[in-house]
Amino acid sequence: MGLVVSKSPVEITGEESISTSHAEIYQSKDSRFRNNEKIRRVAAVDIGTNSIHLVIASVDPSLNTFSIDLAEKSSTRLGNRDPENGDLTESAKERTIETLKRFKDLAFSHKVDEILLAATSAVREAPNGAGFLQQINANLGLEVELVSGPEEARLIYLGVLSGMPFGETPHILLDIGGGSTELVLADGQDARALTSTRLGAVSLQRDFVKEEPISSQRLEFLKTFIQGSLEPAINKVCSRINEGEKTALVATSGTALAIGTLAASEQQNFEFRKHGYKFTKEQLDKLIEKLLIMTPDQRRKLPSISDRRAEIIVPGALIMQVAMQMLDIEEVILSERALREGLVVDWMFRKGLLKDRFSFQGSIRERTVIHQLERFSVNRQRAERVAANALDIYDNTHGALHHDEGDGRDLLWAAALLHSCGQHINLASFHKHSWYLIRHGELLGYSQAEHLMVAAIARYHRKSLPKKRHEAWQSLFNKEHRRIVSEMSLILRLSAALDRRPEPAIASLRVACSSSEIIFYLVPEGTKQNLALEIWSLSNCIPIVKSLTGFDLKVLVD
CATH class of the missing domain: 1.10.3210.10 (Hypothetical protein af1432)
Incomplete structure (x- = not known):
């Protein structure tokens, strides 16, 4: 049996390709997970540029599956680094340590066997990033893995695949983070291309958006900059698509989900389920037109996005728009699965708990x-x-x-x-x-x-x-x-x-x-x-x- 995961069956109705048999497995409260002494619990923490995400998963070794028991997020703004030297600031580090302490207590209250922690671009690029990880270890007794860009892309692939069967169709995965953007070409057996670009919603906002609404001249500059930054990754992905193959685009991360929420809210009879939701580039283009003429205060009043997300939604949406243009793709599917679920899958590999359709990735x-x-x-x-x-x-x-x-x-x-x-x-x-x-x-x-x-x-x-x-x-x-x-x-x-x-x-x-x-x-x-x-x-x-x-x-x- 392959591995699948979801919080509840209703979340997958937007993914039309999922068969009935898959849908039956997408249940976190399935009776197979009750009163089973073999169940193992693991916590996964993604220390990102804008937020820290925690999931607590119940792993069933007999079925090679896991379900998500709890998901938490806290905005720590670790990517707001010192403009002079690029260091992580003391205030951001304090917020991060406070959040990790809370997440650690929460994880152990659920009696987890292990806490998996991964730090990405914000820590990766900061001169004092390695020292900060040592500080976390000294203060909290937590060992954080500092993952490389390609490794981050691989974990994202595993996370997305855990909740979205690819079938025979190669998928392009787009993860727009705060400090980096990962682009992956993958199918159900393996990742063909893993790329990571130092281009994110937070870093673009910080470095290039000084006044809002953004002027037309600044907008053209931003699009050109994004295109130039993405070009090596796009070229690598496109070179590994076989002639005649059709691909699907899957977007993950908080920025993508926020864009999807706003796009869905524009539709009549609005009923939004994030995982598996699809929207078109035309919808995205219209949404960006509206966002560009708004001030940050006006965007904060939009439904379903946080104040912090409202600050960085425009550069994030521009990254998605330019990527879709360069890939010549007209539709995107949302995935709630990402790096944190990938950490759980990778842990299952290491413990010998996963085989079947993940076996190639397991090696x-x-x-x-x-x-x-x-x-x-x-x-x-x-x-x-x-x-x-x-x-x-x-x-x-x-x-x-x-x-x-x-x-x-x-x-x-x-x-x-x-x-x-x-x-x-x-x-x-x-x-x-x-x-x-x-x-x-x-x-x-x-x-x-x-x-x-x-x-x-x-x-x-x-x-x-x-x-x-x-x-x-x-x-x-x-x-x-x-x-x-x-x-x-x-x-x-x-x-x-x-x-x-x-x-x-x-x-x-x-x-x-x-x-x-x-x-x-x-x-x-x-x-x-x-x-x-x-x-x-x-x-x-x-x-x-x-x-x-x-x-x-x-x-x-x-």
Whole structure:
């Protein structure tokens, strides 16, 4: 069964393509979710430029589904940054921390298993953004993932797909945020194009709208600026639409929903359901004409939009209008699902709770690592040998080489596959170049913190141990991340020490641990295979293993 989600069955009546069977599943109070001890609850928080959104979801592992129990939003205006240096302001940070504290209390009152938090463009672009996330962790004990633009687009795709079956039709997803606009081309199996542009309703209002109503000259400038900003993303999306394919446009985010509300209110016999509601570009054009001649005070009196939304609705609507013009699309469908629901879906992937029509997206980590491996011309067979040995060592040395409870295993695998990607730059110091290439590459499916840890594990798999002055070490978020990197890089060091030849010399590796000793049993490929090189290589690791773990390392040939 695929995954679907909605607050109530009535919200999907605007989506004509949904079958009866899908409609039966779109029920948050379905009896299948009652009195089920296996239900797991998770909270997802999207820290955006204009607002912070919280959803609390009930996940049914037996059905691979989730329902939304609660949705909350608070306007914190985090994107109102210092005009001089671009920093997040103290007042915005205080509002954000107060909101997160309230959301944390609310989440735990619902007995959630985990709180998932993601910060997007406002924090991503602020010079003091990383420091603010550390402040949140210190004050509230909450770890926030700082997601990249493409990763934000991927999560939006997952969120939209969780509430809107695409069928065989490729969909273009448009998410107009406060500080960035994500444009995605996707179908029911995978995202073909993931783009993020530094163009948002809040940033446009702040940087370019000084007087209202907007003059005709300023309006033309804004449209031209929006078109130029969107052009690379539009071109990427259009280049991946197959000849003859018809596409549908789906808009999500608070700005899109507000535009849809206003467009619907213009119709006779007004009855508006946001999710699945459709309106045309002609309706949008007429709405923008009315909005442009209004003052902010006049827009605040419009029905169904908040004061803050009234301030930024014009630049947001212009982004949608220009995007539709450039895509040559005449109709848009609204989706209430977005990044926060995508966080829930992604969590289900990581916990092994999702399969079927999401299965291809579920392998996003594996595919993005393989993509980087091929991009940097890494010898895949050797990299996979190192990764396999690293995982064998990990699985058999808990309590000796590491004390990890599972978080580091996938990071170790990714780092093992990519650890040698810097060899084509400089063989003598390739670990440093590998760190740089991984650090600045794109690893979809990994949070920024995990991304940095993968890069650092590769960095410290050879030569010197971490030092406080190292940029790779300083970039790690906290003490726990440094512990993971230290332990996983030691395992990778041992695994890489076994890979000294172009062709494999070791048929298998067996690892055993006692209270004071770790023994590696090496099985050669053939009876005449000499493993002196591998034994010598591992012997160089003995002092490091002893100093870091207190265990002696012994190497034997079976």
